[in-house]
Amino acid sequence: MSAAETTPQAVTLQAEGSVARRQAWSRTSRWLLLAATLLGLVVLLILGIDNAIVGIPSLDWDFLSNYPSRFAERAGIRSSILGSVWVLVFTVIFAIPVAVGAAVWMEEFAPQNAILTTVRLNIANLAGVPSIIYGILGLAVFVRLMELGPSILAGALTLALMILPMTVITSVEAINQVAPSIREGSLALGATRWQTVWNHVLPGAMPGILTGTILAVARAAGETAALIMIGAFTFIAFDPSLSFGGLLDSFTTLPIQVYNWTIRPQPEFRANAAAGIIVLMVAVIGLNALALVVRDRLRRN
Amino acid sequence: MSIRVRSTAPTDEGAREALRGKPAVEHRPSENVAKPEGELAFSISDLSLWYSGKQALTRVGLDIPLTKVTALIGPSGCGKSTLIRCLNRMNDLIPGVTIEGNVTYRNADIYGSDVDPVEVRRRIGMVFQKPNPFPKSIYDNVAFGARVNGFRGNLDDLVESSLKRAALWDEVKDDLKKSGLALSGGQQQRLCIARALANNPDVILMDEPCSALDPIATLKIEDLMRELATDYTIVVVTHNMQQAARVSDYTAFMLTDEEITGQLIEYAPTETMFTQPADQRTEDYISGRFG
Numbered sequence: 001m002s003a004a005e006t007t008p009q010a011v012t013l014q015a016e017g018s019v020a021r022r023q024a025w026s027r028t029s030r031w032l033l034l035a036a037t038l039l040g041l042v043v044l045l046i047l048g049i050d051n052a053i054v055g056i057p058s059l060d061w062d063f064l065s066n067y068p069s070r071f072a073e074r075a076g077i078r079s080s081i082l083g084s085v086w087v088l089v090f091t092v093i094f095a096i097p098v099a100v101g102a103a104v105w106m107e108e109f110a111p112q113n114a115i116l117t118t119v120r121l122n123i124a125n126l127a128g129v130p131s132i133i134y135g136i137l138g139l140a141v142f143v144r145l146m147e148l149g150p151s152i153l154a155g156a157l158t159l160a161l162m163i164l165p166m167t168v169i170t171s172v173e174a175i176n177q178v179a180p181s182i183r184e185g186s187l188a189l190g191a192t193r194w195q196t197v198w199n200h201v202l203p204g205a206m207p208g209i210l211t212g213t214i215l216a217v218a219r220a221a222g223e224t225a226a227l228i229m230i231g232a233f234t235f236i237a238f239d240p241s242l243s244f245g246g247l248l249d250s251f252t253t254l255p256i257q258v259y260n261w262t263i264r265p266q267p268e269f270r271a272n273a274a275a276g277i278i279v280l281m282v283a284v285i286g287l288n289a290l291a292l293v294v295r296d297r298l299r300r301n
Numbered sequence: 302m303s304i305r306v307r308s309t310a311p312t313d314e315g316a317r318e319a320l321r322g323k324p325a326v327e328h329r330p331s332e333n334v335a336k337p338e339g340e341l342a343f344s345i346s347d348l349s350l351w352y353s354g355k356q357a358l359t360r361v362g363l364d365i366p367l368t369k370v371t372a373l374i375g376p377s378g379c380g381k382s383t384l385i386r387c388l389n390r391m392n393d394l395i396p397g398v399t400i401e402g403n404v405t406y407r408n409a410d411i412y413g414s415d416v417d418p419v420e421v422r423r424r425i426g427m428v429f430q431k432p433n434p435f436p437k438s439i440y441d442n443v444a445f446g447a448r449v450n451g452f453r454g455n456l457d458d459l460v461e462s463s464l465k466r467a468a469l470w471d472e473v474k475d476d477l478k479k480s481g482l483a484l485s486g487g488q489q490q491r492l493c494i495a496r497a498l499a500n501n502p503d504v505i506l507m508d509e510p511c512s513a514l515d516p517i518a519t520l521k522i523e524d525l526m527r528e529l530a531t532d533y534t535i536v537v538v539t540h541n542m543q544q545a546a547r548v549s550d551y552t553a554f555m556l557t558d559e560e561i562t563g564q565l566i567e568y569a570p571t572e573t574m575f576t577q578p579a580d581q582r583t584e585d586y587i588s589g590r591f592g
Contacts, residue, residue, distance in 0.1 A: 112396045179433070181431060182433060183394075184394070185429065185434075186435070187391070187422060188391060188429075189422065189423070189449065189450075189496065189497065189500055190420070190446060190450055190500060191419075191445070191446070192449070195449045199445065199449070204436070
């Protein structure tokens with residue numbers, strides 16, 4: 001009896017009652033969340049495998065280097081790859097300086113008032129506008145009004161407009177990530193606002209800006225509707241010429257070519273479309289991977 | 302005396318108070334404000350400040366002597382950081398700020414209409430509470446101010462002399478290319494002081510420069526302040542009364558009470574302040590009875 005009095009009563013640390021119930025829910029939620037993640041992955045994987053089975057037999061060097069043809073076995077994506085690259089290069093050239101400029105103005109120079117809040121909200125809305133609307137705008141303004149025709153220039157300008165809101169938003173976020181104390185330190189040393197932006201804010205925001213840019217380019221690379229709307233051709237049997245005049249050449253891009261093949265009745269063209277999709281997927285996944293690498297590399301420095 | 306009113310007019314503040322049924326408090330500036338001897342660096346009179354209509358300083362007036370250390374003490378929220386940031390126009394950067402009253406630096410109106418805040422900040426350097434070196438090399442941190450201000454001398458010499466004055470040279474001379482962020486907290490703060498010194502300012506404002514540092518690093522910064530006071534005017538905000546007592550020549554005690562935010566209670570030579578405070582509230586604060 002005396003021993004029982006001196007030793008303290010043993011404590012049970014097993015889960016029971018409320019703790020047990022909460023822990024059970026916590027364990028279940030983990031599996032539910034995993035399932036949510038897998039759902040997206042599995043669907044993508046099935047689509048990818050199905051597509052690969054159809055497409056891989058058509059995928060060879062001839063397919064990459066041939067111009068389109070009305071014979072499925074001779075048709076290739078040379079002009080659409082070159083067209084895509086050319087259009088995207090100019091999309092970036094047009095969109096990025098404007099987007100970064102707008103973001104810097106909004107974050108660093110603009111008076112923070114109700115008008116700016118409205119502008120910000122509307123830029124976010126613009127990012128959600130369907131791409132075909134940008135296509136209609138491009139058709140009316142660039143193709144018709146500015147008489148650029150269904151050219152590389154008109155396509156690049158249209159896509160630049162399309163990715164502009166998205167790029168502005170990611171740039172604004174990247175600029176916001178730069179610590180205010182860095183700005184204060186710079187301004188307190190007698191640097192002007194512009195010197196502060198140029199020397200501290202932009203270098204600090206660069207990883208985020210680049211990531212946003214690459215993701216936006218990946219979106220533009222897959223864009224079909226807007227370019228069909230401005231009248232990009234599907235049958236281009238020449239390379240875009242490397243000159244200013246070449247900017248006014250008509251063009252086609254990978255997604256347009258794929259779209260064109262999918263609406264043909266012959267199964268051979270469907271195989272070509274699948275092969276084109278593989279090329280496009282590899283390019284877009286490559287761009288996304290590049291975005292990750294660039295961001296990590298710049299963050300480390 | 303010039304009175305400046307910017308952005309939203311604060312004058313309807315009293316009216317709004319009256320509508321809420323609470324009478325606006327008539328604040329009379331403290332009488333326990335000493336006139337420092339010798340030449341003056343700053344002369345502040347009747348300075349009030351509002352952040353988006355919320356008052357942070359109420360009719361503060363004091364003179365800050367040249368090449369001396371002046372400490373601003375008081376509990377959190379008493380307006381001491383706000384006051385020091387008025388001296389190099391850092392408050393301009395906060396949207397919705399309204400400033401009333403007059404601040405002159407060696408007889409020039411800091412808030413005059415022809416005054417460029419960039420020029421003010423070049424002459425009046427600042428060190429912040431949390432060390433904020435740029436994510437660049439030690440060398441580039443020190444050289445930055447000189448570069449943006451179009452310095453045309455030998456940059457290497459400037460970097461060396463600034464780091465020496467900030468008592469950091471011996472610790473970093475072999476790796477000036479190392480990132481400023483790789484230094485310890487105390488070293489980072491001395492780097493920030495070196496950075497400010499490289500601009501060849503007349504005044505260095507320090508906003509709680511030691512609050513993020515350990516006691517040994519704090520001691521180094523305090524020694525540095527005393528040493529720099531031979532050439533520079535130093536204004537330091539501190540939470541730490543012992544620090545004010547150790548380093549400063551003059552001390553200002555500020556307080557926010559139920560009625561008045563950011564008022565100056567007492568301003569005197571540090572020794573007088575800590576031995577014979579004129580105001581009961583000063584005595585309570587420095588003897589640790591509140592705050």
